[in-house]
Amino acid sequence: MNMLNFKIPRSVRNIFSYVVLSIFAFTTIFPFLWMIITTFKSRGAIFSLPPTMMPDLLFKPEMWDSYIAVLTKYSFLRYAGNSLFVAGMAATGQLLTASLAGFAFARMEFKGKGLFFGLLLSTTMIPTEVIIIPEFLLMAKLDWLDTYLPLIVPSFLVGTFGTFMLREFFMSIPEELVEAAHLDGASTFQIYRKIFIPLSMPAMTTLFLIGFIHNWNELLRPVLYISSSNLRTITIGLTSFQNEFGAQWNLLLAGAVISILPLLIVYILAQRYIVEGIATTGLK
Amino acid sequence: MFSEFKFKNLGLRTKRAKMGKSAKREALWGLAFISPWIIGFFLWTFGPMVASLIFSFTDFNLLHRDEMQWIGLQNFRHFFSDPLVWQAIKVSLIFAAIALPISVIQPIVMAALLNDDRLWARRMFTTLFYMPAVVPFVSAVYVWSGIMNTQTGWFNRGLAAIGIPGPDWLGSQAWIYPSLVMIGLWGVGNMMLMTLATMQGVPTELYDAAKVDGASHFKQFYHVTLPMITPVIFYNLVLTTIGIVQYFLVPFVLKGPNGDPGNATWFYGMYLYKEAFSYSNMGYASTMAWMLFLFVLVFTIILFATQKYWVYYAGMED
Numbered sequence: 001m002n003m004l005n006f007k008i009p010r011s012v013r014n015i016f017s018y019v020v021l022s023i024f025a026f027t028t029i030f031p032f033l034w035m036i037i038t039t040f041k042s043r044g045a046i047f048s049l050p051p052t053m054m055p056d057l058l059f060k061p062e063m064w065d066s067y068i069a070v071l072t073k074y075s076f077l078r079y080a081g082n083s084l085f086v087a088g089m090a091a092t093g094q095l096l097t098a099s100l101a102g103f104a105f106a107r108m109e110f111k112g113k114g115l116f117f118g119l120l121l122s123t124t125m126i127p128t129e130v131i132i133i134p135e136f137l138l139m140a141k142l143d144w145l146d147t148y149l150p151l152i153v154p155s156f157l158v159g160t161f162g163t164f165m166l167r168e169f170f171m172s173i174p175e176e177l178v179e180a181a182h183l184d185g186a187s188t189f190q191i192y193r194k195i196f197i198p199l200s201m202p203a204m205t206t207l208f209l210i211g212f213i214h215n216w217n218e219l220l221r222p223v224l225y226i227s228s229s230n231l232r233t234i235t236i237g238l239t240s241f242q243n244e245f246g247a248q249w250n251l252l253l254a255g256a257v258i259s260i261l262p263l264l265i266v267y268i269l270a271q272r273y274i275v276e277g278i279a280t281t282g283l284k
Numbered sequence: 285m286f287s288e289f290k291f292k293n294l295g296l297r298t299k300r301a302k303m304g305k306s307a308k309r310e311a312l313w314g315l316a317f318i319s320p321w322i323i324g325f326f327l328w329t330f331g332p333m334v335a336s337l338i339f340s341f342t343d344f345n346l347l348h349r350d351e352m353q354w355i356g357l358q359n360f361r362h363f364f365s366d367p368l369v370w371q372a373i374k375v376s377l378i379f380a381a382i383a384l385p386i387s388v389i390q391p392i393v394m395a396a397l398l399n400d401d402r403l404w405a406r407r408m409f410t411t412l413f414y415m416p417a418v419v420p421f422v423s424a425v426y427v428w429s430g431i432m433n434t435q436t437g438w439f440n441r442g443l444a445a446i447g448i449p450g451p452d453w454l455g456s457q458a459w460i461y462p463s464l465v466m467i468g469l470w471g472v473g474n475m476m477l478m479t480l481a482t483m484q485g486v487p488t489e490l491y492d493a494a495k496v497d498g499a500s501h502f503k504q505f506y507h508v509t510l511p512m513i514t515p516v517i518f519y520n521l522v523l524t525t526i527g528i529v530q531y532f533l534v535p536f537v538l539k540g541p542n543g544d545p546g547n548a549t550w551f552y553g554m555y556l557y558k559e560a561f562s563y564s565n566m567g568y569a570s571t572m573a574w575m576l577f578l579f580v581l582v583f584t585i586i587l588f589a590t591q592k593y594w595v596y597y598a599g600m601e602d
Contacts, residue, residue, distance in 0.1 A: 157324025
């Protein structure tokens, strides 16, 4: 390791850091930039050779044409609304199950706790593949195909990530609060409801947001379960548009912007919650 | 999740055992509290797993469901002689060979650069690098397929500007793999954030001690930071491996379900998906799913066994 023991002056290290960070930053931003620029181009301009970064419709009356076409003619307003509903319901659903189970794992002693917790952790390693076929058949049997139920109902009863995250958070709540409430005669459920839930609003918000993003982005289950075009979520809306109309980049990317924008706004507004939630618990 | 807190925290609550008389009531409450999760576990995880295990020994086809028959190990025998399975395994191995090292190293590099208190605009960089992770992967695939387009894409134009003739990124059997890895790296933010958080948790005394010994910046990183973040590297390695084994949705959106170009994107998950949902061969697809699960299980057990040689858990020494 002797060659690693060269002392490099801080200024040189700094320059190196900023150069590498700038390259990463450029490759991170460029796709967003190109996407947005392309949506402000006319049909002819998207295939011009060599390609330009200057959108020909910028500040012209037709500037928003791609967005208007995609939102109305190609139903993306509807798809976005569908996704909002599905992702919102699924993200809300997990809160109850995850907070109850998280509370039990963090603050209660009961037989089989270790076993159940082990099971909880092991579910992260189970590939979707061993579950999806019987799940599909079950949904078909329940006559839930082509409804939102398969996309929402399972979220109400699972939540490995959420349970784990809220457990971590609940363990940080001081024991004195629990003991004081016990002395006042509060039941376990009251302690959960009146102390832990109000105190854990930041963690619950994080869980809701992460769940929302996850469900908004989901593709496999909507592809399997949704067939009517008016029930399409935004992700299948995009793939169907691409399959039907091919590489109409200005329209396709306007659809992509619509699929990304709500999440980006949520991320920028609630950045602190999301970043901390990911950093402390990892799983997405 | 596999890191030290899992083990530490489990032992923390034993002091409450002294609350003897209410212990039984608490036990019942505890089970009541986790019952929604237990119901979900049996309904959406355990039940389906058992069902697909049973299907794997049958010739269950959704189109002829009344003729379902128990065929013993026939599916498993067919599995090992199925050339399409071997092609899929080959594809997944090639992809893993490129994607796994890069996916493990890239978050460490980014986190190491961001783990500097005197870095200007550090928060801005962190926020920025995580941003693509919230983008739906479907949208990411379309954006990148435009950028990587051979004629109109900026990727090859950038390369041409520095005198390199760009390849056919998405149409050639060799270049499709690096392209898929690049699309994946755009959304690598989760692992970067976790690694960064772990790095920030390394006690400063360790660095102070290393500085007193005259260790250079690189030596500090190699001898202090790296050992201290091995739990998160391990975690990343496990999850990335499981992710790669199941990977198929990005090429599915990008190139369709047929493994184009050539058989280059004939990933295992792609074959399984087609077998189950295009050909309705639920029996054989279940066999494939269980073989995948067994592989993941064995691989994870092996990885866990190697832990004691290279993963350092603070406060875990016996």
